[in-house]
Amino acid sequence: MTEKLQKVLARAGRGSRRELEAMISQGRVSVDGKVAVLGDRVTGREQIRVDGHQIETQAEADVMCRVLAYHKPEGEVSTRKDPEGRPTVFDRLPKLQGARWISVGRLDVNTSGLLLFTTDGELANRLMHPRHEIDREYAVRVFGEVDQAMVQRLLKGVMLEDGMGKFDTIKYSGGEGMNHWFHVTLKEGRNREVRRLWESQEMQVSRLIRVRYGKILLPKDVPRGGWSEMPLDQVNYLRGAVGLTAEKETKVEVDAPKRHKQLTQIRKAVRRHNTRVKSGGTNAGTGASTGPKKKPAAPKRARNPKQKPKTRL
The missing domain is CATH 3.10.290.10 (RNA-binding S4 domain)
Structure with a gap:
């Protein structure tokens, strides 16, 4: 054929x-x-x-279609190699033979959260194409006062440098002082679109996390920098959403104890990676210090209550 x-x-x-x-x-x-x-x-x-x-x-x-849900931390770039030597989202992914991981879109270096990878380039291209209208949900923290008129403009549409952009939904999620959290959804994946929409209203985005892609949620049991391979039903949901035939095979362990063991191995791999990849005295993508640790002070010996305290001269 x-x-x-x-x-x-x-x-x-x-x-x-x-x-x-x-x-x-x-x-x-x-x-x-x-x-x-x-x-x-x-x-x-x-x-x-x-x-x-x-x-x-x-x-x-x-070809067996496989899909990973990756929990991207801030500080990683969404390219295979970076000329500046920064860590990339591909660094921690499991190795493949006879295939390669393809990212479904990108998240910018300062955005964290759910990023999908697949071995099927056709699936990746269809998921990214706007005609399939797969919605993405983001948790975004903005600095400043947001009024109803601003929300209505963002829902109706504002002109960006590459055309009209808008959110499909905006939901307030709470906040303190001048920092406010919102959950927003949109069906496009244009470069930095969520940030640019808020910035068009003179609002500063201080945190941005993708929490959902279609019906696929950011796994709660996967640490930042970790990944989880999707079971067959989730793979076929994505394939069906873009008009591809269902897959019949999977490499995901359905046995619960084995699945728990796999997640434990992923967490260990993340910790090993964080201690190995260093950038400017911090673990890449985590912000945790890797500088020399101070030797803990020896515990003070308890004074015998019958012993008289020494007098310093």
Whole structure:
């Protein structure tokens, strides 16, 4: 069975189909040594190169769709490599053979919370496409007074530098003094859109946490920097939401004791990573100090009540 070349490359996480069609038209893709053209079909077992780099591809029937829910901490960038040497969201993910993790969108360096990864590039591209209208929910802390007129403007829509933007819902969650928490939802994933919407109202965002993607919630039992692989029903919810066929296999342990053991291993891996990755005297992504620890003071010996105190001269 053959598939369009751009579909096979999209599944391998090389970009959206539209982006890949442009690459093929520009002569940047080859199949078994020949420059590809639009309309080429492949099985996925050919030698395919993009800009001279060989791409690992598999036939659709050979690929198991896996999805991770990652608890991103602040301080990590959403790229595979960072020229400034900052930690990335890919650093702590489990290693794969014959596949790679593809992020479903991005969170900026100062945003924490739920970030999805999958081995299926087609699923990732569809989840990110605005036509499927998968809503995202964020907990956001803003500094300043928010009035009803401001809320109505954010719900109706405000003009940003890249077009109109708006929240679908805004719910007040409490606060103290000038700091107020809100839960907001929107169906787009434009760069820094949540922050830019609040900033359009001259409000400063001091904390931003993604807590939900569609029906997938940020797992409460996963620490910052940890991940949890989704069970089959959640994977198929995501696939169904974007019009893909259901998956039949999973690598997730359904046995409760084994699942508990896996979460324990994840927490240990997070702690090891935090102590190993150091940046400016702090653990990357956590802000915990890794500087030299002071030797604890020896406990004072209790004075014998019958003994007279020494007099200093």
